[in-house]
Amino acid sequence: MTDQKQDRVLIFDTTLRDGEQSPGATMTHAEKVEIAGLLDEMGVDVIEAGFPIASEGDFAAVSEIARQAKTAQICGLARAQIGDIDRCWDAVKHARNPRIHTFIGTSPLHRAIPNLTMDQMADRIHETVTHARNLCENVQWSPMDATRTEADYLCRTVEIAIKAGATTINIPDTVGYTAPRESAALIRMLLERVPGADEIIFATHCHNDLGMATANSLAAVEAGARQVECTINGLGERAGNTALEEVVMALKVRNDIMPFQTRVDSTKLMNISRRVAAVSGFAVQFNKAIVGKNAFAHESGIHQDGMLKNAETFEIMRPADVGLTETNIVMGKHSGRAALRSKLENLGYELGDNQLKDVFVRFKELADRKKEIYDEDLIALMRIATDPEADRIKLKSMHVVCGTEGPNHARMTLTVDGDEHSTEQDGDGPVDASFKCIKAIVAHSARLQLYQVAAVTEGTDAQATVSVRLEEDGRIVTGQSADTDTVVASARAYIHALNRLLVRREKGGTDKREINYKDAS
Numbered sequence: 001m002t003d004q005k006q007d008r009v010l011i012f013d014t015t016l017r018d019g020e021q022s023p024g025a026t027m028t029h030a031e032k033v034e035i036a037g038l039l040d041e042m043g044v045d046v047i048e049a050g051f052p053i054a055s056e057g058d059f060a061a062v063s064e065i066a067r068q069a070k071t072a073q074i075c076g077l078a079r080a081q082i083g084d085i086d087r088c089w090d091a092v093k094h095a096r097n098p099r100i101h102t103f104i105g106t107s108p109l110h111r112a113i114p115n116l117t118m119d120q121m122a123d124r125i126h127e128t129v130t131h132a133r134n135l136c137e138n139v140q141w142s143p144m145d146a147t148r149t150e151a152d153y154l155c156r157t158v159e160i161a162i163k164a165g166a167t168t169i170n171i172p173d174t175v176g177y178t179a180p181r182e183s184a185a186l187i188r189m190l191l192e193r194v195p196g197a198d199e200i201i202f203a204t205h206c207h208n209d210l211g212m213a214t215a216n217s218l219a220a221v222e223a224g225a226r227q228v229e230c231t232i233n234g235l236g237e238r239a240g241n242t243a244l245e246e247v248v249m250a251l252k253v254r255n256d257i258m259p260f261q262t263r264v265d266s267t268k269l270m271n272i273s274r275r276v277a278a279v280s281g282f283a284v285q286f287n288k289a290i291v292g293k294n295a296f297a298h299e300s301g302i303h304q305d306g307m308l309k310n311a312e313t314f315e316i317m318r319p320a321d322v323g324l325t326e327t328n329i330v331m332g333k334h335s336g337r338a339a340l341r342s343k344l345e346n347l348g349y350e351l352g353d354n355q356l357k358d359v360f361v362r363f364k365e366l367a368d369r370k371k372e373i374y375d376e377d378l379i380a381l382m383r384i385a386t387d388p389e390a391d392r393i394k395l396k397s398m399h400v401v402c403g404t405e406g407p408n409h410a411r412m413t414l415t416v417d418g419d420e421h422s423t424e425q426d427g428d429g430p431v432d433a434s435f436k437c438i439k440a441i442v443a444h445s446a447r448l449q450l451y452q453v454a455a456v457t458e459g460t461d462a463q464a465t466v467s468v469r470l471e472e473d474g475r476i477v478t479g480q481s482a483d484t485d486t487v488v489a490s491a492r493a494y495i496h497a498l499n500r501l502l503v504r505r506e507k508g509g510t511d512k513r514e515i516n517y518k519d520a521s
């Protein structure tokens, strides 16, 4: 085999084996079969589907995945024990392209566990790899904890495995201990020193205990490894395994300095990431490279402005390359006018500069109180900001005392045609007290026909949208408002309805000065 000299890097996915070893990440049979199908479709070269000796369930899952695989090679894990290898073969043999992966810990710490001398372990490796190769054409052998194994002994065991018929030699950094330079040097050393090394494929299998799994894997590839073992979302024991999506995208985006190809269709990454997160119950951290919620999201004004002018200013990949439809411009307190204008345009609002200025002030006020502003929030904001009937009566301030003890009490200041008026009222609940304040300042005979509250978005900081319908002399008006404070939204909605009523009165020929107000303070 000469693949090591070529540009092609095989992607070996072990989400269903090493990934599933994360405490709590156990997947059902059906979920494993589904994920394997997605991996196969995405173009993964090898799927390590499980550890067949581990349980009847694992055996059944590996067998079914083997039967269903279309193009991917299906692999099972086995200890350096004949029984494990036979069981593994019984599961993977149904695949068009099966592989047995057998391993043993070669470092001093791991040699001590089965209590084998170096020579006894060497014999065991020879015996088990030979046995596996007699069953299957593709045999992968791993010296577990290779990065803490003495160089001479590592070379010796790798040579034995190659001679016994291993076609892939995987070099695991089992405890995430190595660093990029060392990872590369190890592969180079094996390629130089081990007879027959150029006839097989070297694989790299890194863990992320020091946050270097992807860097270590790529360093190994640059040194000559041509198979990367990884998992979706970096799922795996402790700090996880190398993340498949990171390796695939790093090789794609930085192909100028790492000229290697994979067969993975990167546009399927986001979907599979979400499925693995859902079935494993391991949510993806927001700032996770490639597949995190924020990987293609921008909230700060300067970034948003840059993105709108040229996406390459703050993005090195196109969202579509990982299966996202678009960059997510997140509206929040760090956003600027450019992003607000663009977002509103997308929602169908064309704003002049003055109008934008006004809406921007309201937007920042809201953003100071609310973590994230959703499209629905902006629509609610626009409904109020662009309503020409919204102006004669304005809420200047209000303070409400409510709870289980004592009367509910509201204190309120309104401006009516520019003049301030204040009052305080008790009520049957905070909304009733607030409405009484409005009525005390702006006397009217309108009847409250409807009062309705709905949450615009999710979360306890969601805006409440309140609708108030008033009826006066056959005129019916509806006012609406949205605020993170339901009582404030209620008062504003009431005032909005009253303002509309005033406009209706005017249109009906009544004098504008007909507003009756009294200062009740």
Ligand SMILES: CC(=O)SCCNC(=O)CCNC(=O)[C@H](O)C(C)(C)COP(=O)(O)OP(=O)(O)OC[C@H]1O[C@@H](n2cnc3c(N)ncnc32)[C@H](O)[C@@H]1OP(=O)(O)O
Residues within 6 Å of the ligand: 018, 021, 051, 053, 054, 055, 078, 079, 080, 081, 103, 104, 105, 113, 114, 144, 174
């Ligand atoms: C780095 C890795 O990810 S390695 C893979 C780790 N994954 C798993 O362990 C998940 C699946 N494992 C299991 O279901 C179980 O551990 C089984 C079925 C494999 C074995 O179960 P048990 O027979 O009850 O053994 P137990 O788990 O208690 O101990 C492991 C045994 O395997 C031996 N062993 C461990 N690794 C190897 C190996 N690579 N080759 C040969 N023997 C090994 C240990 O020395 C120990 O042997 P002992 O029972 O004679 O002391």
Ligand SMILES: CC(C)C(=O)C(=O)O
Residues within 6 Å of the ligand: 018, 103, 142, 144, 145, 170, 172, 173, 174, 175, 205, 207
């Ligand atoms: C079985 C081996 C490859 C492993 O998972 C590890 O060493 O981390």
